[in-house]
Amino acid sequence: MIVAGREILKHAHKHGYAVGAFNVNNMEQVKAIIEAAEETKSPVIIQASQGGLKYAGVEYIAAMVKEAAKNASVPVALHLDHGTDFKQIMMCIRNGFTSVMIDASHYELEENIKKTRKIVEMAHAVGVSVEAELGKIGGVEDDISVDEKDATFTDPDDAEKFVAETGVDSLAIAVGTAHGPYKGEPKLDFERIKVIKEKLNMPLVLHGSSGVPEESIKEAVRLGINKINIDTDIRMAFHRAVKEFVKKNPDVYDPRKILSPAKEEMKNVIADKMRIFGSAGMA
């Protein structure tokens, strides 16, 4: 069933595990996520970025995810990832999204607070949860790009002020991850996660989580991360499977035959992550 984002994240915060938040652009990704969630009995967050909504259309994404959630035995939230455009955020709420991110992290603290507070007031008025970002998460992915030198870690004291003055349900923190593939191995600032969790005592979000070693993910969850964003690893699973299928079956042109192995590969990758995040069996 479809639920508000805060319901899923509050449970994860209370019981000390993390829920996967997986990006979708098409039907095969939605099916892969829901099948993995059913298989592992995991609550799950299905999210679309502004780029994903531009590609598929907000109505298509909302219709597919609501249909999938209606028939699922696990809790599902539908979330807007990295919302920067006020109209886009309102269109998502209008189409039944149960959670939205307002990403005003490029602005100074006071401006970020102001923009975030406006979305919180409107979203909370209709029961929709809100995620915001403080600090700048590095990396390049679709329309999100932050240069390595501009990536700034989240300051715990600023975070305390930010949450008190905005009322957000969850906070995305910059602690060493980056969007997209990593060149070297990412070094997470675990001490910073620990301090922020102690100060805020609320659901925390890790972005740029594809490519982070399993042990680092587990440590971040132990220290209080409750939502883990994954996009690149699913894209790579899709790419691997399609490439392999087409190489082996160059004359098969039926999209169902070409995309089915890709859906299976994405499902397996997602199910593994749900086990690593600790959400398996929590639904």
Ligand SMILES: O=C(COP(=O)(O)O)N(O)CCCCO
């Ligand atoms: O934090 C993430 C995922 O990061 P990653 O792709 O490193 O797993 N996201 O917010 C997905 C960004 C999608 C842009 O269209």
Ligand code: NA
């Ligand atoms: Na990444």
Ligand SMILES: [Zn+2]
């Ligand atoms: Zn992100």
